[in-house]
Amino acid sequence: MSRLNFWSAVAIFTWLLLAIFLLLPVGTVLLSSFHDPNGQFTLANYAAFLSEPRFHRALLNTLVVGFGGLAGALLLGAIMAFCISRFVIFGSKFVSLLAILALVSPPFIGAYSWIVLFGAGGLVRTGLRDVGIMIPPIYGLIGILIVFALKFYPYVYLMVSGALANVNRSLEEAAEGLGLTPWQRTFKISFPMVFPALSAGGLLAFIHAIADFGTPRLLGRGYNVLATEAFTLYSAEVGSNMSMATTISVVLIIVSMLFVFLQRYMSRRNVYHGNMINKPIKIKLKGWRNVAAHTVVYLIGLLGALPVIISIIYSFRLTNGPVFQSGFGLQSYTRILFNLGDVVRNSLTFSVMAVILIVLVGTIVGVYVARRTTLNTSLLDAAFMIPFVMPGIVIGIAYIAVFNTGPVILTGTATIIILSVFIRRLPYAVRTTASALRQISPSMEEAAISLGYSPFQAFLRITVPLIVPGIIAGGMLSFVTAINELSSSLVLYVGSTVTMPVRIYLLILDGDFGTAAAMASILLLVSGLAVYIAFRFLGRNEQALL
Amino acid sequence: MTYLTVGNATKQFGVNFKALDGVSVSVDKGEFFTLLGPSGCGKTTLLRAIAGFNDLTSGDIKLGDYDLRKIPPHQRDIGMVFQDYAVFPHLSVFDNVAFGLKPRKVPEAERKARVDEALATVRLSALADRMPSAMSGGQQQRIGIARAMVIKPRLLLMDEPLSNLDAKLRIELREEIRDIQKQIDIAAIYVTHDQEEALAISDRICVMSGGHVEQIGTPQDIYGDPQTRFVANFVGTLNTLKSGADLENLTRNLGLSDVKAETWAVRPERLGLSNPAAREGATIKGTVSKYVYLGREAHLQVSTGIGELVVHIANPGRNAGRAVGEPVSVLITRDALMGFDTNGKRLSTGG
Ligand SMILES: Nc1ncnc2c1ncn2[C@@H]1O[C@H](COP(=O)(O)OP(=O)(O)OP(=O)(O)O)[C@@H](O)[C@H]1O
Ligand SMILES: [Mg+2]
Numbered sequence: 001m002s003r004l005n006f007w008s009a010v011a012i013f014t015w016l017l018l019a020i021f022l023l024l025p026v027g028t029v030l031l032s033s034f035h036d037p038n039g040q041f042t043l044a045n046y047a048a049f050l051s052e053p054r055f056h057r058a059l060l061n062t063l064v065v066g067f068g069g070l071a072g073a074l075l076l077g078a079i080m081a082f083c084i085s086r087f088v089i090f091g092s093k094f095v096s097l098l099a100i101l102a103l104v105s106p107p108f109i110g111a112y113s114w115i116v117l118f119g120a121g122g123l124v125r126t127g128l129r130d131v132g133i134m135i136p137p138i139y140g141l142i143g144i145l146i147v148f149a150l151k152f153y154p155y156v157y158l159m160v161s162g163a164l165a166n167v168n169r170s171l172e173e174a175a176e177g178l179g180l181t182p183w184q185r186t187f188k189i190s191f192p193m194v195f196p197a198l199s200a201g202g203l204l205a206f207i208h209a210i211a212d213f214g215t216p217r218l219l220g221r222g223y224n225v226l227a228t229e230a231f232t233l234y235s236a237e238v239g240s241n242m243s244m245a246t247t248i249s250v251v252l253i254i255v256s257m258l259f260v261f262l263q264r265y266m267s268r269r270n271v272y273h274g275n276m277i278n279k280p281i282k283i284k285l286k287g288w289r290n291v292a293a294h295t296v297v298y299l300i301g302l303l304g305a306l307p308v309i310i311s312i313i314y315s316f317r318l319t320n321g322p323v324f325q326s327g328f329g330l331q332s333y334t335r336i337l338f339n340l341g342d343v344v345r346n347s348l349t350f351s352v353m354a355v356i357l358i359v360l361v362g363t364i365v366g367v368y369v370a371r372r373t374t375l376n377t378s379l380l381d382a383a384f385m386i387p388f389v390m391p392g393i394v395i396g397i398a399y400i401a402v403f404n405t406g407p408v409i410l411t412g413t414a415t416i417i418i419l420s421v422f423i424r425r426l427p428y429a430v431r432t433t434a435s436a437l438r439q440i441s442p443s444m445e446e447a448a449i450s451l452g453y454s455p456f457q458a459f460l461r462i463t464v465p466l467i468v469p470g471i472i473a474g475g476m477l478s479f480v481t482a483i484n485e486l487s488s489s490l491v492l493y494v495g496s497t498v499t500m501p502v503r504i505y506l507l508i509l510d511g512d513f514g515t516a517a518a519m520a521s522i523l524l525l526v527s528g529l530a531v532y533i534a535f536r537f538l539g540r541n542e543q544a545l546l
Numbered sequence: 547m548t549y550l551t552v553g554n555a556t557k558q559f560g561v562n563f564k565a566l567d568g569v570s571v572s573v574d575k576g577e578f579f580t581l582l583g584p585s586g587c588g589k590t591t592l593l594r595a596i597a598g599f600n601d602l603t604s605g606d607i608k609l610g611d612y613d614l615r616k617i618p619p620h621q622r623d624i625g626m627v628f629q630d631y632a633v634f635p636h637l638s639v640f641d642n643v644a645f646g647l648k649p650r651k652v653p654e655a656e657r658k659a660r661v662d663e664a665l666a667t668v669r670l671s672a673l674a675d676r677m678p679s680a681m682s683g684g685q686q687q688r689i690g691i692a693r694a695m696v697i698k699p700r701l702l703l704m705d706e707p708l709s710n711l712d713a714k715l716r717i718e719l720r721e722e723i724r725d726i727q728k729q730i731d732i733a734a735i736y737v738t739h740d741q742e743e744a745l746a747i748s749d750r751i752c753v754m755s756g757g758h759v760e761q762i763g764t765p766q767d768i769y770g771d772p773q774t775r776f777v778a779n780f781v782g783t784l785n786t787l788k789s790g791a792d793l794e795n796l797t798r799n800l801g802l803s804d805v806k807a808e809t810w811a812v813r814p815e816r817l818g819l820s821n822p823a824a825r826e827g828a829t830i831k832g833t834v835s836k837y838v839y840l841g842r843e844a845h846l847q848v849s850t851g852i853g854e855l856v857v858h859i860a861n862p863g864r865n866a867g868r869a870v871g872e873p874v875s876v877l878i879t880r881d882a883l884m885g886f887d888t889n890g891k892r893l894s895t896g897g
């Protein structure tokens with residue numbers, strides 16, 4: 001009985017949490033898109049969206065960068081996953097590390113590094129011009145797509161390589177026995193098996209691509225997408241148009257959601273379970289094939305990690321104000337130490353607070369969702385999809401819309417930033433716990449019960465030890481996302497709550513790349529540390545990063 | 547002396563699917579009781595109801611004087627070997643087996659001795675300190691067996707505990723399991739869908755199909771005197787005879803015209819090739835369509851007016867070989883023939 005009450009309390013608490021910090025803000029956004037500045041009901045915002053060419057272009061551009069980023073990420077990620085899981089690649093661990101670097105690199109520092117190299121006055125571009133090769137600067141759509149492909153390929157790579165490594169070799173051997181050629185085997189057996197992973201990785205790439213607004217803003221040069229339009233409308237000093245910003249947010253959400261459903265529909269039938277016993281072996285390639293495979297893998301890995309490498313190098317360059325001088329030193333770091341220490345402290349405290357909340361609530365709700373299959377838990381599961389399709393900028397705008405007035409005023413506080421990170425990352429924690437639990441066969445606990453342990457003790461002694469490493473690792477990875485979070489904080493920050501990504505963004509806009517690079521390097525160091533700890537607990541499981 | 551009784555057990559999944567439909571069984575103290583049946587017939591469901599993991603929709607379960615349905619599963623003191631092994635991956639083989647001794651407060655020294663003994667029984671002593679995650683299915687299965695036996699429970703439930711072992715180890719271990727069960731004198735319910743295994747180790751067998759009991763009896767009863775067509779078919783092989791004039795002649799010759807059977811059937815080893823010395827029974831003419839010599843036995847397939855008959859001949863002599871196409875007479879005795887009604891129930895053939 002008391003157990004039952006405990007879970008009812010959990011259910012009520014979870015719904016309250018979702019209602020206040022998710023459904024209410026999102027609902028407000030939805031409603032405010034139907035209101036004019038005087039609070040009257042109107043469809044004018046949507047009419048404006050449909051009639052103004054500026055918004056058409058933004059929608060079209062969003063789809064173009066979304067699908068372009070998706071295609072690029074799929075291509076690079078699938079090639080890399082295939083090569084690494086099927087061939088012996090020298091230093092494949094190092095390559096995986098490069099992919100992880102690309103994944104945890106602070107947002108849009110990538111875009112800026114590419115400008116440093118390939119922008120109008122970029123290093124590589126001017127260098128090439130000196131030897132007579134002219135290439136166009138990287139601005140516009142091409143630049144955005146290159147950055148997206150290289151930034152988001154790790155999602156596909158990590159998902160697919162995990163799936164490929166778990167395709168039971170007996171299946172492929174069986175196909176071989178039936179006389180299928182290696183190509184047929186790949187397409188008829190392996191491809192359907194990895195399709196869910198492929199599409200899930202693609203989905204992540206797509207959702208992040210359409211929600212990203214730092215990259216189009218820095219590289220786009222007039223190539224506007226929905227996210228940048230929403231931010232512009234929201235933040236315009238004069239004539240800020242909140243209801244139009246929310247209208248665009250709604251459209252953005254709809255696009256994300258459609259894509260989530262599409263992906264679910266496409267991979268609905270493909271649920272396969274890996275078998276850990278008969279794992280595929282790696283082939284050792286010979287001759288030019290070997291060279292080609294290594295070249296491709298290292299090229300993708302290094303290009304993806306290039307922004308990180310550039311910012312680390314630039315963080316040590318001497319500067320005079322925003323201008324780089326020749327020679328190296330710790331100038332940029334001392335500047336952070338003396339002037340921007342509170343930014344670093346903000347980031348650390350906010351992220352730690354958010355992660356504590358995420359782990360606590362995520363674990364309890366995860367156990368609830370996995371262990372009680374009721375209508376309620378299915379509904380909860382569905383509700384937890386909402387933050388997943390919610391671009392950060394939309395959450396930011398929604399929080400401003402709700403917590404600016406009314407009974408609880410949170411704008412300008414640290415709490416609002418922590419809560420926005422918490423609610424966005426909570427679904428991942430719930431899912432991690434729930435899926436870890438679902439992988440533990442229920443007969444495991446039953447065995448303990450039949451041996452004389454009470455159900456609660458069985459849970460404590462069998463299930464908990466099995467899921468704790470996953471929870472700690474998940475917490476570390478949430479920390480990485482929390483500390484790198486930009487888009488919602490950018491809407492929510494005030495002078496005293498500036499975080500590192502926000503400061504990096506502002507520094508780049510000011511042209512102070514030296515300090516930005518140093519701060520990005522610190523961020524990277526902290527993230528790297530968290531990833532390292534996570535891998536210690538998980539035994540190096542890159543997929544957990546997703 | 548009846549120890550465990552399950553009365554009228556019904557388990558409903560969803561609105562209109564019954565995994566168990568009025569199952570009643572009773573198991574005596576010290577008895578080795580086997581549930582035998584095809585996949586999906588409800589064997590696991592019944593075991594889980596007894597162990598307490600899935601309560602019945604209706605019916606009752608008694609162990610000794612206790613109403614088991616009122617006792618929470620962890621206090622039932624019932625050992626269970628799970629179909630999917632359920633070995634704890636974070637504990638060593640030794641700790642897995644010792645796991646159930648802790649809540650029973652067995653002293654340290656005795657605990658070690660009992661675990662070692664159990665591991666020796668299932669041939670795992672050498673692996674005691676290993677972690678089970680990288681072990682083969684068969685090894686994990688044996689951990690599960692040791693873990694359930696070591697606690698000397700009041701009742702031992704085993705859900706296909708040998709399904710992943712090679713033939714030799716299967717036979718060895720099933721003997722072991724049976725010896726230990728007799729030695730510690732507990733009731734055991736054993737699930738299998740291997741008829742030979744069931745016949746070899748059981749005191750009594752319960753044949754199930756589609757959620758209900760077909761027949762309960764000793765191995766001899768089940769094999770030699772099946773009460774339904776399902777049981778006859780599932781345990782052992784069966785020739786089902788083709789109806790027609792030849793079959794009517796046959797039953798008349800054997801004095802069975804009064805038995806209004808829907809189908810007639812006969813086991814291959816109860817058939818013989820007619821020899822002049824046979825005084826009882828009737829013969830039916832046919833031609834050999836296949837002959838397989840197996841050393842201890844020979845299997846013949848004969849085309850006759852009552853269908854293709856498989857005939858098993860024990861100890862075929864060196865000259866007993868038959869050529870395909872050779873005409874033979876098959877001898878059928880009265881008591882070999884089994885008649886079943888439209889519901890598949892065995893009909894009495896008198897005498
Ligand atoms: N939790 C459940 N919900 C719905 N149906 C179930 C559930 N558990 C079992 N069933 C169904 O009940 C029937 C009996 O299942 P059970 O596991 O008892 O079969 P079994 O005899 O043990 O088969 P096997 O030899 O394959 O192990 C099956 O049709 C199965 O699909
Ligand atoms: Mg079963």
